[in-house]
Amino acid sequence: QQQVKQSPQSLIVQKGGISIINCAYENTAFDYFPWYQQFPGKGPALLIAIRPDVSEKKEGRFTISFNKSAKQFSLHIMDSQPGDSATYFCAASTRSNTGKLIFGQGTTLQVKP
Amino acid sequence: KAGVTQTPRYLIKTRGQQVTLSCSPISGHRSVSWYQQTPGQGLQFLFEYFSETQRNKGNFPGRFSGRQFSNSRSEMNVSTLELGDSALYLCASASGEHSLTDTQYFGPGTRLTVL
Numbered sequence: 001q002q003q004v005k006q007s008p009q010s011l012i013v014q015k016g017g018i019s020i021i022n023c024a025y026e027n028t029a030f031d032y033f034p035w036y037q038q039f040p041g042k043g044p045a046l047l048i049a050i051r052p053d054v055s056e057k058k059e060g061r062f063t064i065s066f067n068k069s070a071k072q073f074s075l076h077i078m079d080s081q082p083g084d085s086a087t088y089f090c091a092a093s094t095r096s097n098t099g100k101l102i103f104g105q106g107t108t109l110q111v112k113p
Numbered sequence: 114k115a116g117v118t119q120t121p122r123y124l125i126k127t128r129g130q131q132v133t134l135s136c137s138p139i140s141g142h143r144s145v146s147w148y149q150q151t152p153g154q155g156l157q158f159l160f161e162y163f164s165e166t167q168r169n170k171g172n173f174p175g176r177f178s179g180r181q182f183s184n185s186r187s188e189m190n191v192s193t194l195e196l197g198d199s200a201l202y203l204c205a206s207a208s209g210e211h212s213l214t215d216t217q218y219f220g221p222g223t224r225l226t227v228l
Contacts, residue, residue, distance in 0.1 A: 034216070034217075036219075042222075043203050043205075043219035044156070044203070046216055049216065089156060097169055098215045099168060099169055101146070101148075106155055106156075
């Protein structure tokens with residue numbers, strides 16, 4: 001019940017296209033859903049996060065869509081750029097355990113010029 | 114504000130040895146969490162320390178332990194190293210106040226190789 005399932009495992013997108021990464025969870029106690037971006041040799045960096053009281057959050061080219069009833073959330077990267085090529089992780093935690101993030105398996109995104 | 118720092122960045126050990134990794138959180142943060150990242154298992158939560166107390170623990174054997182000092186700096190220790198302990202060990206800091214805006218910020222990690 002602690003799992004977060006992420007798909008696809010890898011994604012290739014043309015420059016200017018839309019990248020979409022999906023995550024699903026089972027634990028209904030989760031109430032914080034961040035996305036992290038990781039470049040080779042670096043630690044994960046927070047990209048954007050959402051709480052279940054909203055269905056969508058947008059920051060620049062990055063949008064999180066959240067479907068509470070389906071227990072799914074997704075990351076959309078609009079106008080994808082080669083510099084977006086990285087590994088993306090979705091994660092989840094509960095308010096009482098904000099120090100414990102449960103991560104998805106990660107998606108390696110390659111944006112072709 | 115300085116970010117999360119981890120030392121050393123790279124470490125090579127042999128089976129059976131023990132290792133200690135260090136993490137300095139962002140100034141003012143009282144929560145430090147540790148994660149293990151491997152290609153096969155992804156990012157897995159090890160434990161969290163808050164105000165010098167372990168507040169949460171993942172599903173790792175007792176060979177993995179940690180502690181936190183009064184200045185919030187944290188150390189993680191792995192005893193009797195096994196080949197499977199080879200991984201990137203990441204430290205993350207947060208305010209730890211369970212607030213709506215609490216966010217974990219990661220350090221660059223320590224790459225541990227066990228031979």
